[in-house]
Amino acid sequence: MKYTILIYESESDFKARTDEGRKAAYWGAYRAYTTALREAGVMTGGAALQPPHAGTTVRQRDGKRHVQDGPYAETKEQLGGFYEIDVPDLDTALQWAARCPAAAHGSVEVRPNLVM
Amino acid sequence: MSEARQAAHDAAALAARTAYGRLVAYLAARWRDVAAAEDALGDALVAALETWPRDGVPDKPEAWLFTAARRRLLDAARRAGVRAEAAADLRIVMDDTHGAGDASFPDERLKLLFVCAHPAIDETVRTPLMLQTVLGLDAARIAAAFVVAPATMGQRLVRAKAKIRDAGIRFEVPERRELPPRLEAVLEAIYAAYGTAWEDVDGADPRRRGLADEAIWLGRLVTRLLPGEPEALGLLALMLHCEARRAARRDADGRYVALAEQDVARWSRAAIEEAEQLLARAAEAGAPGRFQLEAAIQSVHAQRATSGRHTDWDAIALLYEGLIRIAPTIGARVGQAAALGEAGGPGAGLHALDAIPLDAVVAYQPYWALRAHLLARTGRPDDARACYARAIGLSEEPAVRAFLAARSAAVP
Numbered sequence: 001m002k003y004t005i006l007i008y009e010s011e012s013d014f015k016a017r018t019d020e021g022r023k024a025a026y027w028g029a030y031r032a033y034t035t036a037l038r039e040a041g042v043m044t045g046g047a048a049l050q051p052p053h054a055g056t057t058v059r060q061r062d063g064k065r066h067v068q069d070g071p072y073a074e075t076k077e078q079l080g081g082f083y084e085i086d087v088p089d090l091d092t093a094l095q096w097a098a099r100c101p102a103a104a105h106g107s108v109e110v111r112p113n114l115v116m
Numbered sequence: 117m118s119e120a121r122q123a124a125h126d127a128a129a130l131a132a133r134t135a136y137g138r139l140v141a142y143l144a145a146r147w148r149d150v151a152a153a154e155d156a157l158g159d160a161l162v163a164a165l166e167t168w169p170r171d172g173v174p175d176k177p178e179a180w181l182f183t184a185a186r187r188r189l190l191d192a193a194r195r196a197g198v199r200a201e202a203a204a205d206l207r208i209v210m211d212d213t214h215g216a217g218d219a220s221f222p223d224e225r226l227k228l229l230f231v232c233a234h235p236a237i238d239e240t241v242r243t244p245l246m247l248q249t250v251l252g253l254d255a256a257r258i259a260a261a262f263v264v265a266p267a268t269m270g271q272r273l274v275r276a277k278a279k280i281r282d283a284g285i286r287f288e289v290p291e292r293r294e295l296p297p298r299l300e301a302v303l304e305a306i307y308a309a310y311g312t313a314w315e316d317v318d319g320a321d322p323r324r325r326g327l328a329d330e331a332i333w334l335g336r337l338v339t340r341l342l343p344g345e346p347e348a349l350g351l352l353a354l355m356l357h358c359e360a361r362r363a364a365r366r367d368a369d370g371r372y373v374a375l376a377e378q379d380v381a382r383w384s385r386a387a388i389e390e391a392e393q394l395l396a397r398a399a400e401a402g403a404p405g406r407f408q409l410e411a412a413i414q415s416v417h418a419q420r421a422t423s424g425r426h427t428d429w430d431a432i433a434l435l436y437e438g439l440i441r442i443a444p445t446i447g448a449r450v451g452q453a454a455a456l457g458e459a460g461g462p463g464a465g466l467h468a469l470d471a472i473p474l475d476a477v478v479a480y481q482p483y484w485a486l487r488a489h490l491l492a493r494t495g496r497p498d499d500a501r502a503c504y505a506r507a508i509g510l511s512e513e514p515a516v517r518a519f520l521a522a523r524s525a526a527v528p
Contacts, residue, residue, distance in 0.1 A: 001284045089286040090236060091294075112283055 002044065002086050002113040003093040009080035009106040014051040029101035037083060037096065046083035077106055084113070124168035131177040132161055136252040137330070139182055141224035145287040147189055150228070150249050151277040156192070160184035225250050225334065226341055227287045232276075233301035234285050241272045246305035248273055251330055253312070289341065299342070303351050303407060306334045310355050328362075331355060339394075349398035350408030353391040357414035360387035372519035380421035388418045409439040413451070429459035446476050450483050457486070462493040481510035485520060492527045500527050 016022040030048070037043035057068045071078055080102065087093050090110070097108045136157070143153035160181045174180040232245040247253040259269035279285075290298050313328035335352040342348055364382035367373050395415055398408050413435045416428055436452035449472050457465020469487055477483040488503035504524035511517045 003284075088284075090234075090284045091286055091290075093284070094236070 001088065001093075002084060002115075003090075004111050004113055005046075005083040005085060005093070005097050005100060006079060006109040006111060007081045007083075007100060007102040007106065008077035008109065009102055010077055013102070013106050014078075014080065017051075026101070033099060033101055034083075036099065037085060042085045042087050042096065044084045044086045046081065048081040049079060051080075052078040080106070118169070120172075121169040124173055125165060127168060127173040127177055128161055128164045131164070131181060132252070135178045135181065137225050137228075137250040138223060139178065139185065140249055140252075141228040142182070142222070143185055143189065144231075144249070145224040145227055148284075148287065149277075149281040150231075151274070151281065152189060152192065153185070154249065156185040156188040157181065159188050223337070224287070226289060226337055229302045229305065229334070230289050230298055231280055231285050231287055232305070233298040234280075235297065236283055236285060237276050237279060238272070239301075241276045242301045243305040243308050244269060245273060245276050246302070247309055247312075249277075250305075250334070251309050251327065253309075253327075257312075295342075299338075299345065299348065302338065303347055306331050306338070307351055307355075307407070309334075310358070314358060328355075328359065332359065344397075344401065346398040346401035346403050347405040347407050349394045350405060350411045353394040353398065354407055354411035354414060356387045356391035356394070357411060357418055360384040360391065360418065366515070370515065372513070372515040374519070375417065376427070383418070383421045385421070388421065391415070391418070404438070404442075406439065406443040409435055409442065413439070427458070429455050433459050446472065446480055447482070450477075450480070450486055453490075454486050457490050457493075462490040465490045466494065479510060481507050484510060488520075488524070492523075497527045500524070 013026075016026040019026075034043070034046075052071045055071045057070065057072045059066045059068075083100070085093060085096055087096065090112075093110050093112075097103060097110045100108045102108050139157050140150070140153050143156065144150045147153055163184050164177070164181060168174070228250055229246055232249060233242050237245065244255075244258045247258050248255065255270045255273055256266045258273075259266040264272075289295075309327055310331035313331065332352070332355050335348070335355055338348045339345070339352050360383050361375070361378060363384070364378040364380075365373055373379075391411065392415060395408065395411050398411075413432055416431050416435070419425060420427055433452060433455035436448055436455055439448045440452060450469070453465045453468035453472075456468045465486070469483065469490070472483070484503050484507035488500045488507055491497075491500035491503060501524050504520055504527070508517050508520045508524070511520060
């Protein structure tokens with residue numbers, strides 16, 4: 001069963017990506033986590049996303065295109081990336097999600113993929 | 117209704133009552149969809165009422181219902197456009213092990229209970245979900261027990277079942293390290309089921325008949341599958357202590373009898389002894405908990421039968437104090453006030469009642485019944501009668517209302 005692990009990070013977490021003092025720890029943790037997923041043979045996809053400021057939201061209403069700077073909603077935590085994993089059940093997915101670096105400071109949502 | 121029709125109806129009703137939870141659990145564990153399993157079994161029961169009067173009640177009604185429900189699940193999957201090979205897989209899964217010809221299905225109810233207690237399920241709906249899926253209580257009845265609008269409860273249950281189906285929650289008893297929080301929710305649900313049956317003193321509500329036995333049965337199942345879990349042992353001990361007094365709650369004329377006035381000769385010695393043994397076994401773990409304390413309180417009451425002594429209210433008050441520290445429920449606080457009222461006089465009891473916020477007890481019958489009793493003893497007859505009137509208004513059972521009315525009339 002495929003699940004997507006959605007990673008929500010705070011502004012401080014996004015800053016850690018480039019902060020001289022914190023970036024080694026930040027990326028080190030994600031590299032180790034990604035390696036663990038790969039070695040277990042459960043990772044089927046994923047990507048890290050640029051910070052929310054690089055995002056653009058588009059809505060099509062009444063034939064008109066509305067383009068807006070930034071993510072749709074201003075919330076404290078924003079989508080920072082995702083992993084797609086293939087595991088037998090929710091508990092296994094939750095175990096993997098709990099090991100994700102963001103689980104310790106941001107939050108991690110586990111959502112089953114829709115089977116089409 | 118013709119005789120055959122009546123017989124078929126009775127047989128279907130009996131099969132539904134005794135086998136509902138087991139069949140739902142067995143179907144759901146294989147199909148991984150609780151709502152679909154319930155729907156299919158519901159259809160099978162309707163089919164039984166149509167077929168059995170004509171063809172006779174089958175030798176193994178449960179197996180018949182299982183086969184019919186399974187056929188419906190497979191049909192529904194086909195209609196929903198499940199790919200042919202997936203449908204074939206499903207058929208194999210459903211034919212697995214104990215087939216339709218065998219009435220002895222492996223009991224999957226404990227697995228289903230733990231699925232309902234999964235942390236991914238909204239906390240407030242876990243117990244209602246267990247009561248509905250495993251014990252077959254209807255949403256309206258559950259809503260009343262949880263003081264929620266029936267439509268709201270219905271929606272919550274539907275949402276929870278969709279979550280179980282879509283999120284891929286495993287139908288398994290959890291591993292040891294995940295067990296404690298989920299076990300707590302399971303025990304909570306079993307106790308809620310027992311409590312629902314217990315309130316129905318007259319046995320007048322057919323939906324609740326047999327529910328006490330089911331709850332005790334589930335309690336036994338948990339202690340058997342997870343031996344040495346002190347709280348599971350405590351819960352079973354608690355239920356057996358209460359069950360021991362079932363017959364004594366009514367006199368020969370069907371009148372309600374309060375605990376203090378019950379004829380101890382009518383208490384079941386066998387149930388009390390078993391409860392005591394379970395409590396002793398639980399104590400070996402050295403980990404007291406809510407259910408062990410509640411069972412211990414009932415154990416003190418039970419000593420009236422075994423030792424012939426008067427009830428040790430000081431001991432009961434002390435146990436309630438411990439209970440309130442772990443689980444500060446309104447029930448525990450009112451129970452403690454009752455014990456203090458007996459041990460230290462009505463003033464002490466009223467003092468304890470006054471410490472409970474009033475808005476928490478507006479509709480809590482035991483509070484008003486106790487308050488009335490204590491006021492009568494302190495020589496405040498008018499206040500006592502007013503509280504009795506309030507308690508009577510909050511009592512569902514006619515026999516309890518009659519008992520309280522008699523008490524109120526006896527206030528000097």
